[in-house]
Amino acid sequence: MKALRKEFWMEIRKSKSRFISILLIVALGVAFFSGIQASSPDMRYSGDAYYDESSLMDIKVVGTMGLTSDDVSSIESIDGIESAEGAWSTDVMCGEGQKQKVLHIESINDTVNKLDVQEGRLPEKSGEIFLDSTFASSNEYKVGDKVALREEGDSPVLVTTEYTVVGTGRSPLYISFNRGNTTLGTGEVNGFGYVLPEDFDQEIYTQIYVTVHGAKGLTSYTDGYENLIAKIKDRVENIADDRCQIRLAAVKADAQEEINDAQKKLDDGKKEADEKLADAKEELDKGEKDLEDGRKEYEDGKSQLEDAKTELADGKKQLEDAKTELADGKNQLEDAKAQLADGKSQLESARSQLSSSKSQLDTARSQLDDGWSQVNAAKAQLADGQAQLDSAQKQVTSGLAELEENQKTLDENKAKLADGKAQIEAGEQQLEAAKQTLTTKQSELDQSKAEIIAGQQQIESTRTQLNAQKQQITDGLSQVSAGEAQLQDGISALESAKAQLTELKSQLETVRASYNAALENPDASQEEIDILAAQVSALEEQEAAVSQQIQASEAQIESQRQQLAATRSELESGLAAVEDGLSQLSQKESELNAGLEQITAGQAEIDAGWIQIQEQENTLAASKAEIEAGEQELEKGQKQLKAAKKKLNKAQKEIDSNAETLAAGQAELDANVAKLNDNEAQYASGLEQYNSGARQIAENEAKLTSGEQEIAENEAKLADGEKEIADNEKKLADGEKEITDNVKKLQDAVKDLKKGEKDLADGKKEYEDAKKDAEDEIAENQQKLDDAKKELEDLEMPEWMVTDREELPEYTDYGDNADRLRNIGQVFPVIFFLVAALISLTTMTRMVEEQRTQIGTLKALGYKKSAIAAKYICYAFFATLLGSVLGMLIGEKIIPYIIITAYGIMYHNVANTISIDYQPGFALIASAASVVCTVGATLFASGKELQETPASLMRPPAPKEGKRVLLERLTFIWKHLSFSWKSTIRNLFRYKKRLIMTVFGIAGSMGLMLVGFGIQDSISDIAAIQYRELQHYDGMVIEDSDATEEEHAELFEYMKENEQIAHCNRVQMTKISAPKGSSSVSIYLFVPESLSEFAKDVTLKNRITGETYELTDEGAAISEKTASLLGLKVGDMIPLKKGDKEYKVRVAVITENYMSHYLYMTPRVYEQTFGEMPEYENIVFTMQEDCKDDLEMAGTRILANPGALSISYTSSLASQVDRMLSTLDAVILVLIVSAGMLAFVVLYNLNNINITERQRELATLKVLGFYDGEVSQYVLRENVILTVLGIMFGAVFGILIHRYVITTVEVDAVMFGRNIKPLSFLYSGILTSIFSIVVNGVMHFKLKTIDMVESLKSVE
DSSP states (O other), X not given: OHHHHHHHHHHHHHTHHHHHHHHHHHHHHHHHHHHHHHHXXXXXXXXXXXXXXXXXXXXXXXXXXXXXXXXHHHHHTSTTXXXXXXXXXXXXXXXXXXXXXXXXXXXXXXXXSOOEXXXXXXXXXXXXXXXXXXXXXXXXXXXXXXXXXXXXXSSOOBSOSEEEEEEEEEOTTOOSSOOOBOSSTTSBXXXXXXXOGGGBXXXXXXXXEEEETTSTTSOTTSHHHHHHHHHHHHHHHHHHHHHHHXXXXXXHHHHHHHXXXXXXXXXXXXXXXXXXXXXXXXXXXXXXXXXXXXXXXXHHHHHHHHHHHHHHHHHHHHHHHHHHHHHHHHHHHHHHHHHHHHHHHHHHHHHHHHHHHHHHHHHHXXXXXXXXXXXXXXXXXXXXXXXXXXXXXXXXXXXXHHHHHHHHHHHHHHHHHHHHHHHHHHHHHHHHHHHHHHHHHHHHHHHHHHHHHHHXXXXXXXXXXXXXXXXXXXXXXXXXXXXXXXXXXXXXHHHHHHHHHHHHHHHHHHHHHHHHHHHHOTXXXXXXXXXXXXXXXHHHHHHHHHHHHHHHHXXXXXXXXXXXXXXXXXXXXXXXXXXXXXXXXXXXXXXXXXXXXXXXXXXXXXXXXXXXXXXXXXXXXXXXXXXXXXXXXXXXXXXXXXXXXXXXXXXXHHHHHHHXXXXXXXXXXXXXXHHHHHHHHHHHHHHHHHHHHHHHHHHHHHHHHHHHXXXXXXXXXXXHHHHHHHHHHHHHHSHHHHHHHHHHHHHHHHHHHHHHHHHHHHHHHHHXXXXXXXXXXXXXXXXXXXXXXXXXXXXXXXXXXXXXXXXXXXXXXXXXXXXXXXXXXHHHHHHHHHHHHHHHHHHHHHHHHHTHHHHHHHHHTTOOHHHHHHHHHHHHHHHHHHHHHHHHHHHHHHHHXXXXXXXXXXXXXXXXXXXXXXXXXXXXXHHHHHHHHHHHHHHHHHHHHHTSOHHXXXXXXXXXXXXXXXXXXXXXXXXXXXXXXXXXXXXXXHSHHHHHHHXXXXXXXXXXXXXXXXXXXXXXXXXXXXXXXXXXXXXXXXEOTTSOHHHHHHHHHHHHHOTTEEEEEEEEEEEEEEEETTEEEEEEEEEESOHHHHHHHBOEEOTTTOOEEOOOTTOEEEEHHHHHHHTOOTTOEEEEEETTEEEXXXXXXXXXXXXXXXXXXXXXXXXXXXXXXXXXXXXXXXXXXXXXXXXXXXXHHHHTSTTEEEEEEHHHHHHHHHHHHHTHHHHHHHHHHHHHHHHHHHHHHHHXXXXXXXXXXXXXXXXXXXXXXXXXXXXXXXXXXXXXXXXXXXXXHHHHHHHHHHHHHOOTTBOOOOOOOHHHHHHHHHHHHHHHHHHHHHHHHHHHTOXXXXXXXXXX
């Protein structure tokens, strides 16, 4: 064996290239298998680490009427909720013109959604903002810049419009580039910003972020996490109705209060309008009266003119008399004026003094009233305080009296306890003397008793031993009987286990048959196959366990049967000996019992004495306990008395203090009352003086007024006289002229009357117009008020939208990418690993066949077959083990790191939290498979060789028999071939096994590379095909459900008349579901209003044939992926679920579609299916070709219409899909590079084996004179042919594997393409050829090193 061990290590050193090739092939297979398989969970762990680090919310609650702090508390009180935090958010515009962008502004949270600061800091005061780093860099915002924000609508939410950028970074709510949609601007959110909560000018939250207890301990994207979140979501939704009812009541109450205020304002407006109209009416009436007066005045003027002519003559005579009287009156009037001026000055002085006195009296009266109020309040307070003080004094006095009584009682009890204590001490002394007497008697009795007891103990000890032996024997016999019963039970259990084994075998056959059937059934899902495989594995393990249990039980039962028989015989003989010993002990025991009776009598007397002592001791102890309890009670009572006395003394001090305070207050109050009484007397005196002065002033004022009136009358008379004299003089001088002027005035008065009539008519018209305007305005406001009341009555119950992380932008896409990676890991690495394992198998088989001579020698020398086989088995096992360890160490770190780092370009949530852990399960599966392949092949090959005799093994194997190949029969080709080519072709078909394995290895590598390129081809163009060739409209307008029908019509009319829009069509776009087993498929139902416009927006066609279809009333058009998932074909009825009702519709067309699931219906088919007319709530539109660049500006103008809510652009969707799928490029690159490495190792290994096997043949060619180049061509020509064949077969193999892989890696909502571009075939073929050329170059140098002498030595 020692020699074989040395031979084992020497073999590794001699065949390093073979050992390393096996190691590398296994390492590649294990690394790729375990690396790709581990990438998916590592990706989830990395994402989950970021979510936990940033405390990303688990649930988000949004209410249609907002959320209150009570809602937060209600959610937080739900079992399973860790925290709930209210927050505010709004969408705003920033920038100007073409640079207008939409920002989503949120308030900074305390415990959830922690921000990642990349530059600067978080906001610390109002007016500061933290910006999205991507948005800031693309719009050139830096820390310190100002950002101007604009809100839409009449109710601003933010307290200010200008903010200072203090930091930039990332939010866990946005893990990629998508920022969501909005109703502002172009309909797409361009970035986010965070401000402090105080920057929001409202109390009602817009959302509540919730974290779930225990969610951090679970990994995101797993069933455990999703089930926990779903359970907590249900609990939140359970309280939603109650909270919404409360919120609705609060909103209605606030709205009703606003309506009441508006009604009051309207009533006040009505009253004011009525007053203004009444004033206007009054002015009109006055104007009309003035006009009538004017007419009358005109008539009077005419008559006066006639009278004036008559009076003119009389006036001349009266004029002279009046002049004389006038002179006398002037002298008298001047004297009266002087006296009146003196009286006025005296009166003004008295009035000023009186006014000052009045002000002082009013001030004094006010002070007096305030003083009396204070005095009355103070009196009430003093009375209350005195009552409380008297009550407290009474309680204190009563408490002190009670304390004195209690103290007397305590002193009396203390004296009684002292007497009792003395009596107890005397009783204890008497008991002690009695105890000493009994103790002496007891010692004498105990000595006698000890002798008898010693004898009894000896007998008892012997009896105990014998009884113990007897019991042991009896127990032993019982155990034997029990063992025999158990033995019988074991036999029964054994029979039952055998029956169970038969049943398990039957179940295993049934499940294995189902598993095989599922493997052959193309419609069976991978999940069903995995479940059946798990059941087969579990049943096989149970079968093995039960078989082992049966074998062990049979051996155990036979051993127990023999032991029980021997034990029963031995126990029965021992039982007889024990019975004899017990009878002898009984005789000795009766003798000792007689002596013991006497001792017992003496003991009874002593015991009676002790009982009496014990009773007395108990009595003393009880008395002593009572006395001690009494002392404790006394001590406790004494402490309570001291505490109570202390409290009462303290209370007495407080009472004394309060009494002093009350006395001081009473004295102060008495002083204030006396002071107020004095002030009252002074006030009464002042008031009397004021009244007297007022009376005197009033009398003097009356006299002055009378004098003024008299003087005024006289002045008026004098003035009238002077005027009359002047007028008369003028009249006398110009009488005739005045009469002429008066005639002209009368004519002017006629004109004024006519103008007045016209102004009056205009005033009436203006009054009527104003009245109508006021009535219209009042009616309009009344209508608005009535509308508000109706809106309040029609106010619907608010709703809570409870969502989880899946509603966050890109969160679900990240999980889908991890799922795609898992799907790739379930298929591609398996194929890769199979190729690697088969090549390793071939290598070991060839090694054993090469060394048949050594095997024969070792067998001839007497080595056992197992020892010889162990060498090759250990060789294969060692190489496989090292390769597996190397593959696991490298593959499970490097491949996941490369893939996750590539995803980190798009998903920043894994950029700093890459979590790559070893997944030993995947590596163990790959390692075990490698060991089984290599070691199994080695065992099979060595076993086959070891069956032969040493003599036959020591001879080289007979060369393959040469046969004519098919090409030789084609003489017109064969005869034109050179010797080298003929030899090459014959060698290829002579070694068919090598031919097949080489072609298989190259084809496998070529196929794997082609699958890598093909996956890239299949996924790279689906966005362009989906949104350019199939759905080629540019955008979809989502209409506002709260808008009126007129606003919807205006929006559609605006879009139809817009010159930038080529065409548009109203559609119904809703989500419905189609049952699929226990789950369902979510489908977009697309119903166009105009079928002619629909043909311009959507193309229905067959992916394979390219045939296009029209949407008709024959049935619905369903997307290809949907039909595949539901197992439908043209003519089948597809089940649909809308709300709680189920419907069915015929499948008329299956159309090509890549993104999501679509069901297209005509309006008529929709009406027939659902029994209702479609509701067109969306508009799809296509821009003019020369206006494509203005799409976002057009969208902004569309959103300005009140009927539009938001817009989604197909270009944005396409970009999002491209970004999502572009992350697979790194995975595909890993696949291609790994396949290329495998191709290189496979080619090198197979060529190395080929040259080693044909070493003698090649040495012979050299001896025959072939040059090194010719020998290389002789061998490498075969490699070229095999490479070409491998590429051809690999292309076919790659197409088949690509179709299988592409359908496996798809998720339910996406269908990848099935095409492989011609360039991918070219690239794969060129790479395979390059690897073949490199290997041929390496082999050329190895061919040059062949030693002809050593190779041609005889082996026999």
